[in-house]
Amino acid sequence: DGGITQSPKYLFRKEGQNVTLSCEQNLNHDAMYWYRQDPGQGLRLIYYSQIVNDFQKGDIAEGYSVSREKKESFPLTVTSAQKNPTAFYLCASSLAGRINEQYFGPGTRLTVT
Amino acid sequence: DAKTTQPNSMESNEEEPVHLPCNHSTISGTDYIHWYRQLPSQGPEYVIHGLTSNVNNRMASLAIAEDRKSSTLILHRATLRDAAVYYCILREGDNAGNMLTFGGGTRLMVKP
Numbered sequence: 001d002g003g004i005t006q007s008p009k010y011l012f013r014k015e016g017q018n019v020t021l022s023c024e025q026n027l028n029h030d031a032m033y034w035y036r037q038d039p040g041q042g043l044r045l046i047y048y049s050q051i052v053n054d055f056q057k058g059d060i061a062e063g064y065s066v067s068r069e070k071k072e073s074f075p076l077t078v079t080s081a082q083k084n085p086t087a088f089y090l091c092a093s094s095l096a097g098r099i100n101e102q103y104f105g106p107g108t109r110l111t112v113t
Numbered sequence: 114d115a116k117t118t119q120p121n122s123m124e125s126n127e128e129e130p131v132h133l134p135c136n137h138s139t140i141s142g143t144d145y146i147h148w149y150r151q152l153p154s155q156g157p158e159y160v161i162h163g164l165t166s167n168v169n170n171r172m173a174s175l176a177i178a179e180d181r182k183s184s185t186l187i188l189h190r191a192t193l194r195d196a197a198v199y200y201c202i203l204r205e206g207d208n209a210g211n212m213l214t215f216g217g218g219t220r221l222m223v224k225p
Contacts, residue, residue, distance in 0.1 A: 033212070042200065042215030043157070058212065090156045099145050099204060102213060104156030 003027065004105035006091050011110045013085075021076045021108045023091035029103070030096045032074035036060060037088040037107075049074055050096060078110065085112045117201045122220040125191045133186040133219055135201030140181050145204040147213070148175065148186050150197040157200065157215075160186065196223045 004025045013019045025032065031050045035043040045058030049068040063082025068074050074093075078085045088109050092102040118136040125131040137146065148160040161168055161175045163184070168175040174187040188195055200218040 035215075042217050043213070044215070045212055048212060092156070099162065101147075101159035101162070102149075102157075104158065107154075107156050 004091060004093055004103055006089075006105035006108050008108060009106065011108055013110070013112050015112055016080045017112075018080060019078050019085075019110065019112075021078065021089055021091075021110070023074045023076065023105060024072055025074075025091075025093040025103075025105075026072060027093055027103060028071070029093035030071070031094045031100075032068065033092040033094075033102065034058075034064070034066065034074070034076045035090045035092065037090060043090060046076065078112075085110060117203060117216055119199075119201055119216065119219045121217065122222065124222045124224060125188075127193060127223055127225050128190050131188040131191045131195070131221065131223075133188075133199050133201075133221065134183065135185070136183045137201070137203055138182045140203060141205075146175065146177060146181075146184050147202045147204055148173070149200045149202065149213070149215075150195075151200070151218070152194075152197045160199070162204075191221075191223045193223050193225060196221055 007022045033048040034046040037043045044060050046064050047066040049055035052071050055066050055068050065077045088107050090107045091105045094100045094102045145162050145164050147162040149157040150160050151157040161173050163175045176185045198218040198220050200215050202213050
């Protein structure tokens with residue numbers, strides 16, 4: 001089946017550790033995105049990539065890093081520099097272009113203590 | 114940036130129509146109106162989008178005001194599975210990156 005997978009669904013880490021969240025898509029989409037959602041809030045854009053080996057910062061990129069070595073994969077690393085990393089992280093993908101719908105993965109809930 | 118305003122929450126009875134309003138008074142001529150919804154503990158899913166004319170698909174209808182300063186998402190018969198947060202989003206005219214800017218959305222509660 002085509003779609004977006006994120007793993008794991010729940011992730012627990014100690015403060016000060018870097019952690020990498022996985023996002024894979026088999027929809028042959030060029031563009032991929034990472035969003036963060038805090039309880040009761042809308043989504044905020046962290047990073048996005050429109051093509052392999054290229055990505056841009058979103059509204060809240062500080063403390064995060066990404067790579068886009070393959071079209072299918074867009075992993076997000078939450079670094080120890082991110083002050084409030086506990087959140088729900090959502091990955092999405094879309095065809096290139098301004099009006100194409102985004103397809104979202106099921107999300108990873110990260111808890112850092 | 115063009116912004117949208119939605120009520121925080123709405124209630125509906127099961128099997129009745131639901132009209133979810135969205136105001137976007139600063140919309141520009143090339144902005145598309147998109148709706149997504151997010152079920153509890155899931156990622157958002159696309160519902161519908163439009164530019165000027167009303168639109169229908171299998172999930173919902175989108176009614177756009179003639180001046181485009183407001184729109185309404187219509188669910189023709191609400192079911193319990195339609196309980197979700199509904200986001201009205203403008204795709205900015207110069208947004209070459211295809212990003213979505215989410216506001217707070219409307220939490221729809223459906224009563225049996």
